[in-house]
Amino acid sequence: MKAKVRKYQVVVEETLREIGIAITPPTHKATAMAVIENPFAGRYAEDLSLLMDIGAELGDILGRKAVAALGIDAPQAQSYGKAAIVGSQGELEHAAAILHPKLGAPLRAAVEKGAALVPSVKKMGTLGTPIDVPLGHKDAAYVRSHFDGMEVRVPDAPHANEILVCVSVTDSGRPLPRVGGLTHEQAEGNDGLR
Amino acid sequence: MEDTQYFMEHLKPLGLETAQALIDRLGGNAEHIDGFGKGAIVGAAGELEHGALWHAPGGYAMRELLGDSKAIVPSTKKVGPAGTKLDAPITHINASYVRSHFNSFEVYLPGAPQQDEIVLVLVMSSGPRIHARMGGLKATEIKGEDGLR
Numbered sequence: 186m187k188a189k190v191r192k193y194q195v196v197v198e199e200t201l202r203e204i205g206i207a208i209t210p211p212t213h214k215a216t217a218m219a220v221i222e223n224p225f226a227g228r229y230a231e232d233l234s235l236l237m238d239i240g241a242e243l244g245d246i247l248g249r250k251a252v253a254a255l256g257i258d259a260p261q262a263q264s265y266g267k268a269a270i271v272g273s274q275g276e277l278e279h280a281a282a283i284l285h286p287k288l289g290a291p292l293r294a295a296v297e298k299g300a301a302l303v304p305s306v307k308k309m310g311t312l313g314t315p316i317d318v319p320l321g322h323k324d325a326a327y328v329r330s331h332f333d334g335m336e337v338r339v340p341d342a343p344h345a346n347e348i349l350v351c352v353s354v355t356d357s358g359r360p361l362p363r364v365g366g367l368t369h370e371q372a373e374g375n376d377g378l379r
Numbered sequence: 380m381e382d383t384q385y386f387m388e389h390l391k392p393l394g395l396e397t398a399q400a401l402i403d404r405l406g407g408n409a410e411h412i413d414g415f416g417k418g419a420i421v422g423a424a425g426e427l428e429h430g431a432l433w434h435a436p437g438g439y440a441m442r443e444l445l446g447d448s449k450a451i452v453p454s455t456k457k458v459g460p461a462g463t464k465l466d467a468p469i470t471h472i473n474a475s476y477v478r479s480h481f482n483s484f485e486v487y488l489p490g491a492p493q494q495d496e497i498v499l500v501l502v503m504s505s506g507p508r509i510h511a512r513m514g515g516l517k518a519t520e521i522k523g524e525d526g527l528r
Binding site for chain 2: 278
């Protein structure tokens with residue numbers, strides 16, 4: 186394995202009531218996180234292919250950890266997202282190298298299909314910096330009930346020479362969706378949009 | 380309240396006004412803007428779903444003023460107290476898969492949202508990430524048919 190991992194952390198959010206209304210069944214969001222050493226901390230490197238390979242490893246590991254934390258089978262996953270926080274000796278582009286070229290394919294394998302774009306954010310940060318992982322439906326980006334986000338943080342990461350990588354998966358949309366638009370049931374999931 | 384959709388209509392003028400203000404602040408020429416995103420922070424007395432009311436009015440306003448852009452506007456939302464930070468995702472306005480434009484912008488407003496308020500966020504950007512070098516679909520290669528590529 187190319188990634189030098191210091192720790193993993195998995196968070197599950199289970200919502201049973203929202204503004205006084207019971208949510209049946211409860212909604213669940215999970216985010217699996219890895220704190221890794223940044224091999225390019227403190228210097229400019231033109232070729233970031235090592236981080237791309239690390240992205241592939243983490244797409245697989247974090248995708249499977251998130252699905253396992255939800256206690257579901259892969260096809261029951263409904264939405265997903267990804268994010269990274271780069272410690273201060275790194276560069277924003279290091280997050281892009283992990284997230285964009287190679288992380289998506291193994292994540293899609295972990296949730297089965299995944300025709301839609303995996304929404305993402307990235308930023309520079311320090312110990313305990315929170316990040317909002319955006320969420321979108323895994324097979325049809327226009328499913329309006331599944332536009333959401335999940336805020337996560339690791340209190341002691343990322344150090345200056347580290348990167349925090351996050352993958353989120355859900356088994357549901359928002360707790361009380363009612364702003365119309367395309368629904369989960371209507372989604373065809375062929376073109377990634379509808 | 381079960382039926383909240385009427386509020387989306389009420390937000391349309393605000394969407395257009397905010398989007399135009401952003402274009403003005405970025406130099407006034409919509410042709411120079413090629414990234415966008417949005418988000419909402421709902422105060423403590425509201426519910427997450429109230430943030431979803433911003434999707435249509437905020438998104439359509441930007442797409443309209445930026446020349447009928449084709450891509451979905453990426454977004455995130457949450458409930459939080461005054462000063463809560465939000466990482467608004469950013470993607471290319473005409474093709475979501477343009478890799479150099481996957482980005483985000485952390486924003487917050489001191490003192491807002493109060494518990495009976497919502498912070499509504501629109502984000503625009505010009506150009507790729509600084510030092511973007513991840514390959515993938517380029518802005519110059521966009522077909523512009525499906526909003527993805």
